[in-house]
Amino acid sequence: MTILNARDNPPIMEEINKRGIDMDQGFVLKIGDTFYWGADAIHALALMSTRTGVFNRLNYLIFKSKTLSKVLYPILKTGRRMLLILLGKSKLNNLEGPD
Numbered sequence: 001m002t003i004l005n006a007r008d009n010p011p012i013m014e015e016i017n018k019r020g021i022d023m024d025q026g027f028v029l030k031i032g033d034t035f036y037w038g039a040d041a042i043h044a045l046a047l048m049s050t051r052t053g054v055f056n057r058l059n060y061l062i063f064k065s066k067t068l069s070k071v072l073y074p075i076l077k078t079g080r081r082m083l084l085i086l087l088g089k090s091k092l093n094n095l096e097g098p099d
Contacts, residue, residue, distance in 0.1 A: 006092055017094055024091045026077060039066075039073035 004010040006023045016028055019035060026038030029045060036044045046063030049056050063069045 006094065007089075013094060020095065023094045026073070038077075039069040042073055042076075043069040 004012065006013060006016075012030065013023075016023065016035075021028055021035065021037050027041055029036040029041035031044070042063050043066050046060050046069070049060055051057050051060055062072065
């Protein structure tokens with residue numbers, strides 16, 4: 001697995017933008033040619049993760065449920081947004097065209 005920072009504008013951002021995926025509203029997981037976004041991405045990651053260690057077991061137990069993932073993801077997203085504000089990070093606005 002490779003973790004990429006969308007703020008670094010990796011090449012995959014062109015494909016993400018073409019698909020209309022708003023990176024300010026969630027993260028993306030790409031497996032093969034399939035893109036998972038937001039709650040679906042965290043659910044897929046939970047199903048793929050090992051059950052080794054407290055964090056991985058807890059992550060699996062919480063996010064193995066697609067329904068629970070959809071309920072909890074907005075709460076996590078809000079917490080992330082608040083942290084980014086505290087850190088002085090602006091939104092990506094990846095779907096907005098040039099001025």
